[in-house]
Amino acid sequence: MSSRSIRRSGACRTTARSAADLVAAGIVAPDQAAAIDAVAESFAVAVSPAMLDLIRSGDFDEGIARQFVPSAAELEAQPEELADPIGDEAHAPVKGIVHRYRDRVLLKPIHVCPVYCRFCFRREMVGPGSEALTPAELEAALAYIRSQPGIWEVILSGGDPLMLSPRRLGHIVRALDAIAHVGVIRLHSRVPVADPARVTPALVAALEAAKAVFVVLHCNHPAELTEAARAAIRAIQRAGIPMLSQSVLLKGVNDDAATLTALLRALVAARIKPYYLHHADLARGTAHFRTTIAEGQALMRALRGDVSGLCQPTYVLDIPGGHGKVPIGPAYLAEGGAPGRYRVADPGGRVHDYPPRCEFGRESGQESD
Numbered sequence: 001m002s003s004r005s006i007r008r009s010g011a012c013r014t015t016a017r018s019a020a021d022l023v024a025a026g027i028v029a030p031d032q033a034a035a036i037d038a039v040a041e042s043f044a045v046a047v048s049p050a051m052l053d054l055i056r057s058g059d060f061d062e063g064i065a066r067q068f069v070p071s072a073a074e075l076e077a078q079p080e081e082l083a084d085p086i087g088d089e090a091h092a093p094v095k096g097i098v099h100r101y102r103d104r105v106l107l108k109p110i111h112v113c114p115v116y117c118r119f120c121f122r123r124e125m126v127g128p129g130s131e132a133l134t135p136a137e138l139e140a141a142l143a144y145i146r147s148q149p150g151i152w153e154v155i156l157s158g159g160d161p162l163m164l165s166p167r168r169l170g171h172i173v174r175a176l177d178a179i180a181h182v183g184v185i186r187l188h189s190r191v192p193v194a195d196p197a198r199v200t201p202a203l204v205a206a207l208e209a210a211k212a213v214f215v216v217l218h219c220n221h222p223a224e225l226t227e228a229a230r231a232a233i234r235a236i237q238r239a240g241i242p243m244l245s246q247s248v249l250l251k252g253v254n255d256d257a258a259t260l261t262a263l264l265r266a267l268v269a270a271r272i273k274p275y276y277l278h279h280a281d282l283a284r285g286t287a288h289f290r291t292t293i294a295e296g297q298a299l300m301r302a303l304r305g306d307v308s309g310l311c312q313p314t315y316v317l318d319i320p321g322g323h324g325k326v327p328i329g330p331a332y333l334a335e336g337g338a339p340g341r342y343r344v345a346d347p348g349g350r351v352h353d354y355p356p357r358c359e360f361g362r363e364s365g366q367e368s369d
Contacts, residue, residue: 015114016047017128019070025052027069035072043285044116044127045070048195051115054223063221063259066252068115074285083124085281087322096133096141100324104153107141109133109172111159114195119250119289121281121318126159142175145182153184162191162198170206177209186214188246193217193224196232204239216244217272220254222262225270233270244275247313249296250289251280257302264303264311274313279328282320293317297330304330305347 014021019036022028027047028036036045047055047068055065091100098106111130120126133141145151154176161169176185187207191198192215207213215236219225237243245267247254254260264274277300280290300315315329336342342354 013049015049016052017045019045022047022069025056027052027055027065035075036070039070039072039074039285043070043074043118043123046113046116046127048114050196050226050228051194051224054226063223063253067117067119067220067250070118071288073288074118076287077284078282078287081282081284081286082320083284085121085283085320086318087320088122090322094140094144095137097144099144099148099151100322102150104155105145105148105151106155106157107145107172107176108158109138109141109156109168110161110164112163113158113160114163114191114198117190117248119248119280119283119286121283123283123285130159132159138172142172142179145176146179149181151182153186154182156185156187160189160191161187162189162203166200166202166206169203170208173207173209173213177211182211184212184214185209186216188216188218190218192232192236193219193226193229196226196228199232199235201235204235204241207236207239207241213241214244215241216246216275217267218247219245219263219267219272220247220250221259222266225266230270233272237271243272245272245313246276246278247274248278248280248289249291249299249315251291252289255291255295255299257299260299261303261307261311264307264313268308268310274311277313277315279315279317281318293328297328301330301347301349 016022016025016027018040019028019033022036023030023033039045051064051068055069087100088098088106091098093099096108098108100106110132111126112128112132113126116123116127145154156172161172164172173185176182207215217233233243247263249255254263260277267274277296279293279296280286282290296315303312314327316325317328318325332345334343336353340355343351344354345351
């Protein structure tokens, strides 16, 4: 039986967590098992049933499998790669808190995910056996937030906060909702696409709050938005929770204008506003995923003008060492050589004066009668 026919037979019901599981599911050939086992010694492996089924369909090998199935390339670390590429530890005043920006904090109550992305910037910290916050540690993290009146937004991350039980998630949301100076509760999650069955009425109910609650979906390829994923998204939205998205620019996954356009349009059609397109971080063993910044800027330029403004994310880089996230999209404006004058490029790349230069009462470039 061919590997393609193996992939198309039946549906997966359990998460693949080892090379043996991936071989048994028909996702990888047996001769790849040793390399995957070697990767698994350093980095967590989990491919959810929903993602296994997409891969087994045979239609999305690059866009989906490349994100989740380990490869030997992960064993090739580069000198510039870091265990903590965005510098979380430098901004962790108490366990479970990252306070990098004045008005917002990350709260990381859990360190497990439904799938483990092969490019994850926290790949050294997440996975089975990673410590979730104990009740005492969670209370200390909440006490820190209460003690800092400048904190306006709390972002639940991890790990994936929607992997928490509805009871524990509801406890955290209610505790944050009760803090007077907190105005927004944001959750970053892959669950609606990676494990949509987890989005139950009880889980959605746990997100209820008087404060504004946002869910930011991590989604990198249009194929991830299956009908089951769309149903999970609708369940969240029907509860009055607005959704945004964040994606990572990944070589071999979404680094072409057609795929990126399809992803962003599919998100907007699902009532999800694209928020960030991340330049891939310098996580150890992820060089095979990284584009150049120039390539990312060229893609953003290709989207501008031809794709609806609703679909435009901000292309960002997290500066290594904990120095923060900044936009790195293409520049359209340059100084024009005199005070108050500029040269501005249109979406087609043509450059114009601003304000327009006038000659004899006419705009420059306008022919005389």
